[in-house]
Amino acid sequence: MHEVRSNGGPSARRELDLLFPGLSRALAGRGSGFLLLGAWLSLLALAVYRRPRIAEFISHPTGSGLVALASLVGLLALTWIAGTRAVDPGDPSGAVPASRLRSDRRAAIGIGLLVVLGSAALLAPLLAPFDPDLIDLGAGRLLAPSASHWMGTDELGRDLFSRVLYGARVSLLIGFLAIAIAVTIGTAVGAVAGYAGGWLDALLMRTVDLFLSFPRLVLLITVVALFEPSIPLIVVVLGLTGWMGVSRLVRGQVLSVREREYVQAARAMGYGSGRILRRHVLPNVATPIIVAATLGIGNAILAEAALSYLGLGVQPPTASWGTIIQSGGDRLVDAWWITTFPGLAIVLTVMSFNLVGDGLRDALDPRRGG
Amino acid sequence: MSGPPLLEIRDLRVVFRTVSGDAPAVDGLSIVLEAGEALGLVGESGCGKSVTALSILGLTPRPAGRVVDGSSIRLRGEELLRAGPERMREVRGGEIGIVFQEPMTSLNPVLRVGDQVAEAVRAHLPVGRAALPGRVMELLETVGLPDAEQIARAWPHQLSGGMRQRVLIAIALAGDPDLLIADEATSALDVTVQATILELLDRLRRDRSMALLLITHDLAVAARMTDRIAVMYGGHIVEEGDTRSVLDRPAHPYTAGLLNSIPDPARRGVRLEAIPGSVPGIGSWPGGCTFHPRCSRSFARCEAESPPLLVGPATRAACWLLETDE
Numbered sequence: 001m002h003e004v005r006s007n008g009g010p011s012a013r014r015e016l017d018l019l020f021p022g023l024s025r026a027l028a029g030r031g032s033g034f035l036l037l038g039a040w041l042s043l044l045a046l047a048v049y050r051r052p053r054i055a056e057f058i059s060h061p062t063g064s065g066l067v068a069l070a071s072l073v074g075l076l077a078l079t080w081i082a083g084t085r086a087v088d089p090g091d092p093s094g095a096v097p098a099s100r101l102r103s104d105r106r107a108a109i110g111i112g113l114l115v116v117l118g119s120a121a122l123l124a125p126l127l128a129p130f131d132p133d134l135i136d137l138g139a140g141r142l143l144a145p146s147a148s149h150w151m152g153t154d155e156l157g158r159d160l161f162s163r164v165l166y167g168a169r170v171s172l173l174i175g176f177l178a179i180a181i182a183v184t185i186g187t188a189v190g191a192v193a194g195y196a197g198g199w200l201d202a203l204l205m206r207t208v209d210l211f212l213s214f215p216r217l218v219l220l221i222t223v224v225a226l227f228e229p230s231i232p233l234i235v236v237v238l239g240l241t242g243w244m245g246v247s248r249l250v251r252g253q254v255l256s257v258r259e260r261e262y263v264q265a266a267r268a269m270g271y272g273s274g275r276i277l278r279r280h281v282l283p284n285v286a287t288p289i290i291v292a293a294t295l296g297i298g299n300a301i302l303a304e305a306a307l308s309y310l311g312l313g314v315q316p317p318t319a320s321w322g323t324i325i326q327s328g329g330d331r332l333v334d335a336w337w338i339t340t341f342p343g344l345a346i347v348l349t350v351m352s353f354n355l356v357g358d359g360l361r362d363a364l365d366p367r368r369g370g
Numbered sequence: 371m372s373g374p375p376l377l378e379i380r381d382l383r384v385v386f387r388t389v390s391g392d393a394p395a396v397d398g399l400s401i402v403l404e405a406g407e408a409l410g411l412v413g414e415s416g417c418g419k420s421v422t423a424l425s426i427l428g429l430t431p432r433p434a435g436r437v438v439d440g441s442s443i444r445l446r447g448e449e450l451l452r453a454g455p456e457r458m459r460e461v462r463g464g465e466i467g468i469v470f471q472e473p474m475t476s477l478n479p480v481l482r483v484g485d486q487v488a489e490a491v492r493a494h495l496p497v498g499r500a501a502l503p504g505r506v507m508e509l510l511e512t513v514g515l516p517d518a519e520q521i522a523r524a525w526p527h528q529l530s531g532g533m534r535q536r537v538l539i540a541i542a543l544a545g546d547p548d549l550l551i552a553d554e555a556t557s558a559l560d561v562t563v564q565a566t567i568l569e570l571l572d573r574l575r576r577d578r579s580m581a582l583l584l585i586t587h588d589l590a591v592a593a594r595m596t597d598r599i600a601v602m603y604g605g606h607i608v609e610e611g612d613t614r615s616v617l618d619r620p621a622h623p624y625t626a627g628l629l630n631s632i633p634d635p636a637r638r639g640v641r642l643e644a645i646p647g648s649v650p651g652i653g654s655w656p657g658g659c660t661f662h663p664r665c666s667r668s669f670a671r672c673e674a675e676s677p678p679l680l681v682g683p684a685t686r687a688a689c690w691l692l693e694t695d696e
Contacts, residue, residue: 198433261475268427268470269490269541270462279489283480 021083036083043076050126057125064125064169071122107359113352117345121168128162133317142335152337154327163319164342170320172349174235175301181239182300183293186246187282193247194254195277205251208244216241217306224312234313238300246292253285260284287364294357298350305346321346374447376581377403377426377549383438384421384430386652393653395421395435397605397660405548408575408582410592410613412628413602416649419585422602423553426450427466428458445549464494467542471554473535477526484510484522487540494545509540514570532563539570549581550574556591568595589628593617601625604650604660611685621682622689623665659690667691 017024021040025033047054054072057065120127129148136157143153151160193204223237257263258281266276301321307313308322309329316323321342328338382399385392396418403409413419424430428450430437443450445465453461462468470476478486487506491497497505503522510518513536526534535555542550552571556564572595575582584595592599592613599616601609601624609622620626627645647664650656656663662672671690680692 261470261472262478264429265470265476265538265541266478267429268424268462268468269493270459270464270545271489271493272459275493279481280478284478286480 017084021080023083025083033083036079040076040079040083043072043079046123046126047072047076053126068123068125071119072126075119075122104359104362106355107363110352110355110359113348114356117168117349117352118172120165121172124162124165124169128159128165130159130162132158132162132166132319134158142331144335145337151341152335154324154335154338155331160324160337160341163324164321164345167319167321167324167342168345168349170231170314170318171301171304171322171346174231174238174304174314174320175297177235178238178242178300178304179293179296181236182242182296183246183289184243185239186243187250187289189243190247190250190252191254191277191282191285194251195258195273195281201251204247208247211241211244214241216303220303220307221310221312224307229312229315231314231318234304234307238303242296242300242303246289246296249288249292250285253288254281257281257284287361291357291361291364294353294360298353298357301346301349301353374444375402376405376407376446377401377583378442378444378447379422379426380442380444382422382425382441382443384418384425384441385436385438386431386434387436388434388653390653392436394605394655395652396425397655399602399606401600401607401610403549403581403583406575406579406581407598408572408584408596410596410599411583411585411602412587412589412592412599414587414649416651417602418605419587419602420553423468423551423583423585426551427462427468428453429462460494463490463542463547464545465547466549466551467545467547468551468553469535469538469542469555471558473531473538473558476538477534479526481526482522483524483526483529483537487522487537487544490541490544509544510537512543512574513537513540514566515540530563531559532567535559535563535567536570539567539574543574543578546578547580549583551583551585553585554587555584557586557588564591571595589617590632601628604655606660607679607688608661609685609687609689610679615684619684621685621687621692622661623667623691624661625687659688669694 020037022033022036026037027033054069057069129150134157136153138157140153140157142155143149143157145152149159149161151164153159154163189204189208193201219241220237224233227233254277263276263280266280271280304313304320305322305325308320309326311326314320314323316327324342325339328335331338379399379401382396383394384396385394387393399418399422401409401411411419411422421430421435425437426443437451441451445461450458450461477483481489484503484506487509488502491502491505491509495505506522507518510521515521515533515536521529521533521537526537529537539555550571555571556567559567568591571582571584574580582595584592586592589599596613598611599613600607601616601622603624609616609620609625616625617629620629624645627643630643631645633642645664646666650660650663656673657676658674659665659668659672659677662668665672669690675690677688677690679686679688682689682692
């Protein structure tokens, strides 16, 4: 609607942005410019430094190599697009929660950490200095952290930094997928129970109570013990045992939203129940769902680590943070690094998700003035 | 005019379940509305006006509220109380549009205005995707919104109360209804905005030869908008007649009381008369004529027997005075 002209910046600067996205913003003293420029240059440097590996991934394509390549291209494209876009004055109406989130320092730290962690996980095959499964039973065993092995090596001489990087892929993937399942089931059950009411509500909520009355970890152990442990199984089991909280939350919200005037008005317009639920009720309970999902990912990652630590989760040699910690359990004193670094990774990740979740809750809360 | 009237309500009774048994909210209400006619349903809050409106649409508040057997609501002769849920969804918004009191909260806050109007159109008319935006613009222009394109892209919170009420009217009109129910549609608005919205409703009714059921507590609003007025008290009609007659020669003491409680510049300095007491809550309506405890002219018969609608000098009123006077 409005033609936005950047005030005064010479056009040469804008053209330099095409090569160095974010440069004109950085020169204007904006933090986002420095971040974008830094990300762009680091990604380019990584691509140049890992030329041989990229060539290898292209000539001998493997799943994880292709994911890394696609992520590299995708991240470069995202940085470039964000860095060359004209500074957007923003839709004053829509931007309120976004700007509130950005001005929340805790949330900003959380988002930053998650972006770094997520990128590192996606780019693991390009970043990792060694093959995570490369065994060296000679002089390479149980080395303390050093310049060549940043996090040391484990009992089998595998490089821990590489294993933690690869483990991030597994742990984050399990966390995301499990919470996706949990939120989908929880939202469906909670929405139907809250909107329909009556016997259906009672039936669904008693089912929730039933599920909640099992101790989660015991249930997890039992189910996993009945089947062959595998990543899909863990995802499904974590998802199936994590939806009850979401469904209670959603039901409560739906109970309140269904009485709002705009839902009554939708009913008076003759819209069907499904449409009212999808278009008028659920979008208005999205906020607590997003917050619950964000906080839930941290929990799912912890649960995965606990399962793997008990030997019922991800199976060796696949690295997940839980399995790495488990493998270092009996070397806690003489090789502290095996348990410490993946443990730190878990703590950082869960903390980041919690920071972002808290930030989102505050930013999306309409009762807070903006 | 031949054939059944557009809307005919006969002996509508709606009860609410309470701890002390079923309490009537609408108690034997009967009104007839012809096509293209404007009828004012007037009464104080708590007299059953809104429950009546919701019951016409089959939306009696559940599970507490229930329409009693023997009631009848006919739309062009079709009994709505026996219509199935699919049919009622066609009626809602398609044949009967409704505008509620609260413009600030009756729009979904997370959908753009244009999308909400488009949804209403698509729910009731076979308009293709290509023709939809044009139809939405047309509706927004019909309700007098300037710069319809900009309004369509706006979020509800960016509009003023008057603009939102116009959008809600556009949504109610989307299905081209034959009857528009305005349930206190202007009561929450500033007086000046109220006047423009009333003008709009009046113009729309005439342009579209649509019937209007104007539900209001404000006799002055009903006076300027309607052909006929039905005054409601205690869950049923206590006086009914054409608008001029009800205003000039009211037969029921309640109607007279309502008229006397309207401030009149010509009677400056004279103390404003109010009807003593207040509307009894649902479940505590008195026997006999429900108005008798507040009526200055009540006598023995009023306590004992509930009066039917009797033909008075200019109107029909449910008051025993009409028999006594003759």
